[in-house]
Amino acid sequence: MAPPKQPSWYTTALEAVHGTNLTGKTSLVTGGNSGIGVETVKALATSGSRVVLTSRSVEAGVKVAEQLKAEGVKGQIKVMQLDLADLASVNKFSKAYKAEECGPDLLILNAGVMACPQTYTKDGFEMQIGTNHFGHFALTKELLPSMKALGTPARIVVVSSMAHEMGAIDLQDLHYRHRAYSSWGAYGQSKLANILFAKQLAKDLEGTNIKAYSLHPGIINTPLTKHVYGGGYLGAAVKTAVGIIGYPWLKSPAQGAATSITAAVSPDLESHSGVYLHDSQIKKPARAAEDMDMAAELWKETERQLADAEKKLSS
Template sequence: MPRPTPARWTAGRIPGQHGRTAVITGANTGIGFQTALALARSGASVVLAVRDPDKGKRAAAEITSGAPAAEVRVLRLDLSSLASVRGAADELRGSCPRIDLLINNAGVMYAPHGTTADGFELHFGTNHLGHFAFTGLLLDLLPASAGSRVVTLSSAGHRMGGPIDLTDLGWRSRPYDRTAAYGHSKLANLLFTYELQRRLPPGGPLAVAAHPGGADTTGSRDAMMHASALTRTAFAAVRPLLLQSPAMGALTVLRAATDPNVQGGEFYGPRGFQQSRGYPKAVRSSRQSYDASLQSRLWAISEELTGVSFPSR
């Protein structure tokens, strides 16, 4: 039976992960690295799915230096290329008889206008479509159990940018807004999670979302280089007050992935002020994210754009 969960859920609450395999995108740094480290320390076999294998190897060495018994592998995955997504999925299918945890963590933030290898707007193509395709190509490897989970990292920023326009996902008929483009990609992560949960069988696996709050990561600091001067100034002012360490930020992901009390379709974030920092709890996302019609329409568009249809369970 699941145990009552304390207000301060920490990595010490992670159940033993021996015999389980976790695949984590963007796991060479930040939230992804801290997630991989905690799962490896708990006994999981961890696959670091990263764009740069050299950085992945350095991250793997750092993990095994602190957890010598850990089994850590590096997989090349560029989510901005559907060819790379398919190649990585094929490689995993050839080496992993099953996947217990698929953690969709990687992403780009506040990037200048650009497109993926397949011509999609960079944020939407990488953060959403890449993970949508990767999940669809691997879903049948997850056992039908509540302990098996697809955890997708969204952001409090999913509320930014106003309503998402599914008729202009490439920003061709309006001025490009990198903040809105990022926010819409993170909203898409939630729409995807909620629709996926509805399509999964009652016994599992589960689809769950999480956001790390204000995590002081290399990625968030690098993203600010592309932000407006006003945004950079605001970021510098709030950084000491609202941001938390990557290890604390990763707790929301780890709880979504491992807590026996988690339910499919839940969203986990920090419990502190404006969900910017603190220990993880189930939180609510925006009203738009719960629009079932919008979820279904995005799903159909995503299948068409990626050419990936999810297996029936």
């Protein structure tokens, strides 16, 4: 199977990883049990990487690992439980991972929730920024020392969204305690936070073995969209129609995972840490996503709130 000469909207994850040998490498994919996460795991394992697939449900993760094995994917896939909406789970996972594993060489922050009703994580964070940003931030901070200890090139890939363009960071009310809740506004804020996190991470990691990237995977009809169609008979009808008819702008999960894979393995990106990708190409994000003063302030505020939450866990 020959890859396209130039990565594009149509590129699949397997095409993006074509010719890459990841034997001896360890990859960690959050939310690897669903949507583009499955295709990300598949592409990495196909290229020889040992993949740690994290999932809220171990059963769901094991089902995917068995399915990929049945499809002929020969790479080793290990399933571990991780709930990014629960800092206790993040801490438990991190300890277990570091006790058994090195690195990882590739950390793919793929899991997320989208446009959900106003709910909160176990630690009191608004669900979308709590899962998409705070959970991944805490996980990354825990794994950075072991990634640095590898001494060989490593990458962190943050799956954001073009929805960051409609987001705005409110440092005084990240969790919608005092402003009217908007499911899409909260999602946009969380995806903007993803890009700012990746850019600040890239800046802080200059001179180390680790590079960081963020990306928009495309618009994909996956379980992530479960809150988009709404409930009841109308929501079910719309979802069924999309499944049968489709939309020309909807990517398949395999196409959606291609940009994550490009960010993880493309040698062309080695000297471009911190960039944002769209359709496997470097693109400029919204102006708000290039505000490095906000990136630094968001980093500080995230660390402060995580520290407060950790204190409550230990008390």
